[in-house]
Amino acid sequence: MNGLKDKSILSDTILIIIILLLPLALFTNLGLMPLISDEPTRAVVTLEMILSENFITPTINGDFYYNKPPLFNWILAGFVKVAGVENEFIFRLPTVISLLLMGLAITLFARKALGWRNAVMAALMMITSARILFWDSFQGLIDITYSLVTFTGFALLYHLSQRRKWLLMFTATYALAAAGYLMKGLPSIAFQGISLLAWLSYDKQFRKLFSWQHLAGILTFALITGTYYYAYLQTNTLDDVFSTLFDQSNRLSDKKGTFLSWLLHLVTFPFEMIYEFAPWTILLLLLLSKKIRIALYTDKFIMFNLLIFSSNIIIYWISADMRPRYLFMLFPLLFVILVKAWSLSAESRNNLRKITDVVFGVLGLLGTASLLYYLFWDETNQLQGVWMIIPLLFIIAGSAVWLMRKHVPLRMLLLIIVMLTVRIAFSMFNLQARYNSYPDAGYRQGEITAGQLIKECNTYVLGDTPFNHDASFYIARESRQIIRRTWEISDSGTCYIADEKNLATFADRLEGYEIIHTFTIKLSETRLFLLKKSL
Template sequence: MNDQQRNKLLYILSILLLFPALLINLGLMTFIDDEGIRTLVALEMKLSGNYITPTLHGEFYYNKPPLFNWILLGYFKLLGQINEFNTRIPTLVSLLGFAATVFYCFRKKYGTYTAFVLAMTLITCGRILFWDSLLGLIDITFSWLVFVQFMVIYQQFQRRNWLWLFALSYLCTALGFMLKGLPAVVFQGFTLLAYFIYQKEFKRLFYWQHFLGGMVFVLVVGAYYAVYVQYNGLDTVFQTLFTESSKRTAVQFGWWRTFLHLFTFPFEMVYHFIPWSIMILYLLRRDLWKVLQQDNFMVYCALIFLANIWVYWASVEVYPRYLLMFCPLLFGIFLHLHQNAAVQQPWAAKVVNGFMAISVVLMVLTLTIPLFLPQTQSTPYLYLKSGVLLLLAGGLAYLYRYWQPQRLLIIAMLLLVGRIAFNWFVLPNRNANDYGDACRKSSIEAGERFRNQDLYIYRKTGMQWTNSIYLTNTRGKIIPVKMEKMDPKALYIVDPARYFNAVDSVSELKVRHGRRHFIIGTLKAKR
């Protein structure tokens, strides 16, 4: 079997492994807070019939524009119900679309194998494989769109097709804005500035094509807000969107924490994007820029990464999921340098290859652990599942030893096997011991019990969004906030830590955070 045949075999096996890796027990865990927000906004749109102005508990929600909520509603309608699994399916579709786009953009220049490996590194980096691909959040969809924005600018620049460059990239910016607000505009601005200045085409940013392309953004976003203003004013909207984009900086956290973050940020990100981030060692060479300049696309990837990453590097409260659009850029550079590292950087190649070999051994050994852990002994078909996974992992480890040109792809496949094990053995035990499951059960029970009764949130009780989505979805009614003119016959959700002795309790809601509870009850009679 030659390398081409081996590659084809591994492509097929990789794709087959993707489905169980990404789908098994996808809907098992309780909604986290951000998932609860996204799903609740979409649900309230459906319940109110108002698809223009997002709300939470009937009050205007300003933090994000509504495009992702519309996407969720489309999936809910297609799949038939609102639940954890259906909320997370859009994330997986976007992840696969993101990976396919990476493959498409890199294939012509670097060949099928390199492009396929790069797509798989995106899916199997630690942060995505064991966290973000399990959640129904905006970030993977947004990152995919931003990456498309990057690629449009590069490809159309190479063709000198200025009108299409600006029109298509601003269309991506507009859609990105409708997903997440101002960050999409920031990406567009810094990318255009950096690349056009580097290519000595800065003056083209003032040509008519740029202004005409910018009108695409104005028309798309302006059309939405022209309708929005018929329901609500715009002052709070744009003020909140700006605050959302700036609140994680030194303005909020102070200069000392920001200064410390500048040093810790690279190490934190290397940790989150293991194992592929270990190749960052390849960047430790004096002639790095000279090497990258031999390939204009590698220069573009590096330039756009540097032009945009500083925004997050300087922000204290940054979650790794905000950086996913950079993964193909940086991983692409890593793979480019990896090809000749054994000759040009033997010390780095030895460290990277040694790390990968140790990882293979550890992944195989880890798959034996469920056979002995007390927490996994109740897993259905424990020995069958463990046996299948060990057989797969053992076979891949054998191929890793003898199919050296395919080693990176084999590691990606081993990571998919590890995710299947995670789905089978870790998630059920985690769910059984997660306080979120108790929160979900108590919220659903309360929703069923009080389905036909008027229910309000009492004054400034700070609802936890996990409770909110399960209560609202079960009852099929928006639960509004009640600040005044209390209805003595209605029920109220109260935070007893804030409003002690406000209601006579008829039920309790367990919450995800704080090991506290909320009370559902009727107003106490005035004495």
């Protein structure tokens, strides 16, 4: 009895350490790097909403933007309004908060079926999966927030259907589907339809799809989305809205690929997902045990997770244009299954379980050893604090690895400690090294300077000058104006941004203008010139 009590105390202590390390891992240097990937798109749409005070019809450079509905931008705008700043940290903060909320949602979803410790384990597996921990968790993208909304819909589908609260189940899940639609468009309709069909058929409640409660749910979706589109129609038509949303949501074809590359994708997809969501996907080995599979198949909660995961992932499996971040709402379901398999395997300690335990131990050693790299890497070994912080993190990770030897059942939790120390080191020193050596900071500074120079000057991008969303955001933020495109030269109170080609094309109409700033943007490293009328 005392042994079980000591194990419980140790487990709780490990969880407390994880809770202390998690904010350091997720928030350290969150706002350091300039906006990258799709971040500038989300940022410039949000900024133009704020500048124009038009929150209904999204724009980029003053032109209507149809790729995504505006709900995520409303969330970003809310954070900006509360914080009073429009910096990188604020635009990324919703991602981190959404990730932590997803962890809470997973815990609440699974705690009765798995026990709260295993439910927390499933949540931590999601947060610390490789793709999220070392990439998406520090980017201001839509996917984690969208996945939180979609996964919450899955959770309510199960719990409310089991309590037979059909009206609440349909209206709540369709309301969340509507919220998801207003973030990302058509995928939410697919998730809702596929999940309802798969689960209610399995649960022998197929007839509920033809009930008045289901109709109420559909009307809830229509009311929410219809209200938005009614407001949208006051300022723009819907001519290009739905065709663009369909094109954005259609991942079945890849214009750049071939039929052979699609066939190759069908084969490589599972292995890519195992890699992207490592190390926890190593637990898939446990499913090779017939005894564990039979136990899983007799658990209704586990079957729900399996059905929703497998029925929804098929679309992405057969899609040529697929990115791992599109699957964030599905992998908590898989992690719940894997945690259950892991707990079942503890009873027999078969060879499959021993293999996973060994892999986790080896990964712990490798992760701990990797921390020392920062002491020898020329780009980091002179950074402030590296010779104090890295040894401290090494001691924490090393202690976790040492405990792995004596407490094998706690290896997964202890590996999480190692992974968090690696992420903290990454945030503190790897990101700083990238900031110092990558050209992104220089691009940003040139765009910021341009924006500061045109605060009193209406500014346009001239002709077909290349102009990316990074430049659009930083210049608009500093100048407090939307940077539109023009093909005309107007009065002397106007400034222009042009590349060399358009500078030559409009040369005869730019007489009297001088170049007041030259800067380079990330798009093909294009050199741009800021022009202003000479006094």
